[in-house]
Amino acid sequence: MCLALSHQSVRAEPGEPSPYRLSPGDRVAITLPLHPELNATGPIGPDGRFSLPMAGQVELGGLTVDEAQGAISAALHEARLVANARPSLAVEKFGGTVFVGGEVRNPGQVELTGPLNPLQAIISAGGLLGTARSKRIAVIRPTVSGPGNVYTMNVRSFVKTGDPQGNIVLHAGDIVFVPKSGIAEVNLWLDQHINGIIPDALHFNVNLGDGNNQTSAIVTP
Incomplete structure (x- = not known):
């Protein structure tokens, strides 16, 4: 099964972050x-x-x-x-976890002890490394049964201005990835850590585009 992510330039409404969704273990x-x-x-x-x-x-x-x-x-x-x-x-x-990877000090799982946004998850993972591309954080929400999403976030803008588009409420199973250099880095990391180590894993083809965009995912058997 292949999960193809096709780019759509759709912005979230300011001040309306996605609400928390209950997960097994809560x-x-x-x-x-x-x-x-x-x-x-x-x-x-x-x-x-x-x-x-x-x-x-x-x-x-x-x-x-x-x-x-x-x-x-x-x-x-x-x-x-x-x-x-x-x-x-x-x-x-809260019983779920999210995974934080890429240019953070302590990559790995972060427990959801309450509503958590990407910046809070990154801080829980030890914070950004000096090589992090803070303007291009990816939040990947995998799904195997229908459309899914990839969100991008400008952490620097969120810290400085409180940009509401960065206030994404993370769901259990989300992947927060901090790239070093753009889309090639995101695809490489997914291939090494997701597709390359899990048999018959879903294969991601991520196109983040420009700005704070939402990307839709379509599952193809």
Whole structure:
């Protein structure tokens, strides 16, 4: 299977970073003030599902908090437990990780202990090396079942001006790559660390283009 990334010059709306999406391993607390007997606390399972008392399994992995609350309400309604539940969901512990590679002091996995943006992940990995291309950070969001995205970020601009386009909320499984020199470096790193060491891995062909752009990914069997 090959994952081809085709360049599109689409900008995110300023001030609207992507919300955090729940992932397997996250520990969540679900509260129903009018129905405390249905309150539940626990981890989201490896399959992305959460077990609700008397309502069974509900798919929460990959959903935002608002979407998850809607899914829980629908599950309770379908189970004929509560007609119009208004549950609240809070993440007690984040269970996912992201990978930070390239020109950072301590490349490797960084735990998601809360909402994390690329700059925070880079700081957790020891910060940038002097050889880093800080104007060209790539956030790679792999997917095997549909369109995915590659985002670029200007760390220097984000630090100086608080550019909202740099405030990307990282998802579990994201790859933050700090290149030394441009697209050739990104492709080389992906080939060495992803495609070259994982059998039958997805193969990335990344075109970052110019500016803070979003790149769409299409999976081809």
